[in-house]
Amino acid sequence: MITVAFQGEPGAYSEQAAFDFFGTNIRPVPFPTFDAVFDAVESSTCTFGIVPMENSLGGSVHRNYDLLMRYNLHLVGEVIVRIRWYLYALPGVHLHEIRRVISHWQALAQCERTLSALLPQAEREQVYDTAGSVKLLAEEGRRDTAAIAGRRAQELYGVPILREGIEDDAHNYTRFVVLARDPHALDEPSAAPRNDAEYKTSIVFAMRNRPGALFRALAAFALRDIDLTKIESRPLQGSPWEYLFYLDFVGHAQSAHCERALAHLGEMATLLRVLGSYRRAKMPE
């Protein structure tokens, strides 16, 4: 059976992303940290890994960008999950009894305005995971506490939902990528010609620090009408104020015009690595 490493407790959105991408006939395996997810794939403990790269409100998960560089894994897929948050409390608890709300800091931040209106008297307390906050609530059994997590935590931990959809902004999506040791792990054995617009490629590169360097790098894509979907800069370790650039663009690295763009970039870059080409995710309904 396919095993998929994810970070968090069962019921976390990363686990949901694994089911959305692979279907339900897999075994998701929880790990406490993103580092441990990468380790699990590298050591072949799990077939695949799935990690969040960015949230449409909170932005990039920078740790995972850094780990892509540190490990030699490949991106073989992506999936976008709509994020909705639910307020959990023990049976019979009313809003006015709640003095403390626990969850992952990102979930707390995404419900900030709703919480201020709903529970002005409650303190926020950060815990390591959203689903984990409901697990903790069930274990502690405190009637003065509410937790924030996705819907699946309800069936898993048996704590009732007090309020649905408490996120401040409904446009809340997280983009996950699928990691594998083998770059071809999910290749389709199709004889049909590939529609390049249905694929995305992720790369990481560095340039010598001089005026116009990034402009020249982007020229390799812009002059070939290749659409960039994301750029992220991260510090180059050991070189203060120099950067690695992570770029996502539309197209498969093995299509002719992308191959030429990458060769062009390679002429200028001090470092260039293709992290993977994979089918573009659709936005969920």
Place this chain on the structure above:
Amino acid sequence: MITVAFQGEPGAYSEQAAFDFFGTNIRPVPFPTFDAVFDAVESSTCTFGIVPMENSLGGSVHRNYDLLMRYNLHLVGEVIVRIRWYLYALPGVHLHEIRRVISHWQALAQCERTLSALLPQAEREQVYDTAGSVKLLAEEGRRDTAAIAGRRAQELYGVPILREGIEDDAHNYTRFVVLARDPHALDEPSAAPRNDAEYKTSIVFAMRNRPGALFRALAAFALRDIDLTKIESRPLQGSPWEYLFYLDFVGHAQSAHCERALAHLGEMATLLRVLGSYRRAKMPE
């Protein structure tokens, strides 16, 4: 007396940055969050604010980028501080007694390898602030605990330093910016012509999402040989997978070629705001 709002406890590197920038004849005022620092400047509770924008190892402090957009303050200065970390423990405590290391997560991350070698048996625990971890250690009085903070925590909280310079990488610098309500708060009343290379300008802009958009935006600078020192992308709230770009470049917004570059960018951008022009910081020795 000039008051300078900073985030953290006395002894934090943000306070050090305030002294490095303004000299010692100021009163730094501690606040628990970055949001509170921005509030303090906007409400004129403090004359200036000082916040970290990026660390050469850990990368950008994304919350502060978001707050620059949310508030209408101006960047009027920058300062770079060398970051060194010190291991604190109660008097007479030996390394082998330590079972728990507390600090801000960034400090813990920056000492990860050293800690693994020095204290393989110790658990890491995140607290809200580096200097605050030493304060906590002094209050708790636990002999099984060590804290990580900068050197100034020693005089402030009377806890001895057990090990000096425990950071994994010596190239550890944080760049802070100075915030003010008045963009001209620190203007120099000089009649001498301005040397543009000694100034930096920070802007934020958004482009309509189409192929080559970022390339065209950067052309406004590259075609005028204006050197970019930093680019940071952040999610555009309410528009999934669209981005705000924060750009730092060399030159003063009021010099002729920068004015033209900004006008050029303005023709294409859906949003453009100059956050401020200020004297470039020198790297500390």
